[in-house]
Amino acid sequence: MNKSKLLGFALGPLGSAAIGFVTLPMLAWFFSAEDIGRIAMLQVATNFAVILFTFGLDQSYAREYHETADKPALLKAATLPGLATLAVLLLALLALKPGLLSQALFAVDDGTLSAIAAASILATFVSRFLSVILRMEEKGFAFSMSQVLPKLLFLALVVAYALAVPGRTFLMLVAAYTVSIVAVMFAYAWNTRHAWVPALAARLDRRRLRHLVAFGFPLIFGGVASWALMAMDRVFLRQLSTLTELGVFSVAASIAAAAGIVSSIFSTVWAPTVYRWAAEGDAQAKIDAVTHHLLAAVVLIFVATGLLSWVLALVLPATYDRVQYIVAASLAPPLLYALSECAAVGISLARRSMYSMAASFLAAAANVAGNYLLVPRLGAGGAAISTAVSFLLFLVVRTEFSCRVWRPVPRVRLYLATTAVTALAVAFVLYGERHRGLFLLMWAGLGLLSLAWFRSSLSLAARACAKAMQGVRLRATGLSPGLRRNGVQ
Known part of the structure; x- marks a missing residue:
């Protein structure tokens, strides 16, 4: 992976961290520790659902990506089993006992909170596979923007709550969190449409699926x-x-x-x-x-x-x-x-x-x-x-x-x-x-x-920084590093 691609991937974590340093103190000041604890439980449940229902096939997809010619079929075989299972389970849970998920996570029996939590879980699951596509294609900038823009949206919602809403509730916080998660999914979907749209029409290869399952x-x-x-x-x-x-x-x-x-x-x-x-x-x-x-x-x-x-x-x-x-x-x-x-x-x-x-x-x-x-x-x-x-x-x-x-x-x-x-x-x-x-x-x-x-x-890091600064100075003069090395002034 060359330096420009590495920089593209680095922008996401760096931007997310910078936004987080602004968002976190605001959450701490404007929402109770109990509400932040409830959001933490939603994150725990979301991570568990994604880890369990991917069936290890996201890692199988990454492992086989460079050795498979029919990548749309590979994506469909890796994604479909877990997505179908998770969607059916969440719908059944909401239909049979609407407040159960909310009670388990937030200690509040509320069907609306359960539906919001289910949407967050499902959107995170889809985002997992879509993000793997960008990683394997080494499209760092698209990956990073898909991370940063939703966090900016979440920060904007928190700021709006702080400025305009006197009585802030947990429902507002979890709604803002879920909106940002769904925005992540749509951003990834847009940036990977060239991969998943053909996968919709691809044939499900059972032999390929068995091979993926054997690894995953x-x-x-x-x-x-x-x-x-x-x-x-x-x-x-x-x-x-x-x-x-x-x-x-x-x-x-x-x-x-x-x-x-x-x-x-x-x-x-x-x-x-x-x-x-x-x-x-x-x-x-x-x-x-x-x-x-x-x-x-x-x-x-x-x-x-x-x-x-x-x-x-x-x-x-x-x-x-x-x-x-x-x-x-x-x-x-x-x-x-x-x-x-x-x-x-x-x-x-x-x-x-x-x-x-x-x-x-x-x-x-x-x-x-x-x-x-x-x-x-x-x-x-x-x-x-x-x-x-x-x-x-x-x-x-x-x-x-x-x-x-x-x-x-x-x-x-x-x-x-x-x-x-x-x-x-x-x-x-x-x-x-x-x-x-x-x-x-x-x-x-x-x-x-x-x-x-x-x-x-x-020493290696210092040399890399010095080289990067030299490149910045050369670009500022309007000359490429190659021309400067050749003596062009």
Whole structure:
């Protein structure tokens, strides 16, 4: 993937993060922590439905994309089973007991809220497959605009509520959220119409479907385990704590997701790139180099978040004061997951998806146990600790499995660095409020050590930035870099 395509994919996470930094404080000021907790439960349910009902076929589609000539037929075979099943189930649920979905998610028996939640779930499912098309076609700018424009719409609705509506309700919040999700679906649909319109008329190839299911079916169980790994914190907070604690945790996780834009960019471009490398027979050295550079970025993001977390107390209401101590641990899910995607890519390349499932189950079991023990005592902080430790376990186990089925990879530095940042983030949750100054020194010390440990990655990044700035200056003079090198003034 060339630099222009990479930049196109990066615009989406970067723009989304920038909008999120504006939207999140507004939500915190104008809606209650309980309402934000309810939205978090909708996100949990949506993610579960998408992971379960894709039947792993979205990943099968990505795996087979470059090796299949009839791509419309491939898309239809991958999409139709899950879409039909999910649509029928949601319609039946709404017809038989309209308020059940709302009661389960929001603790409110309301048929309207159930219908809105169902629309959000179905739109997210469709968007998953449409986004994979753009990723595999490496259309970064279209992918990014499809992400950014709906978030701008959501921000506009929140601003409108803040300025014009005196009595803001949860119905308004969930409606704005769902409108943005549906807008995502339509944006993706427009940008991928060249792919899905022919797929409507394509013949459903049962042999192809069986081949896709053979690869994707084990990923259903692994996907559910991954969901449990990522979502058990919110589920246990909903059941064993309060909606306020769930809201505090959700704000910390949302900030961490914005800070984890490296993970978003990487996860978007990694699958199509590494499968292409594998097809070209040029993967091993490149994967090792990318893993090292990504590890450097992850460690420095942890350090920067720990050093600057105090800023959150200036922009959030007092209800969310503990977010500044939780946010570093909340970085573990997006960042350590991205590292595992890179370090353990051998599982996918070897088509041994059962090992990913096993790693997910082990880490999910650890997360269930950790949340059960810690959430009643520590609330949002306990959930953050349990999830951070579980994702570290997931990274280690998944990487070891990859080494077993594909080839050994350099991993001593990987394990030492991730253990160090995770341990410090966990200690920050437990003792940061009482020893803030000490932890600032510890984060700074780890940062200095990282600058020395990852100097090759930092030098590469510095050279890339210098080259980019040189290109900007040359374009500003109206000359291409090639002409300037040839001495044209």
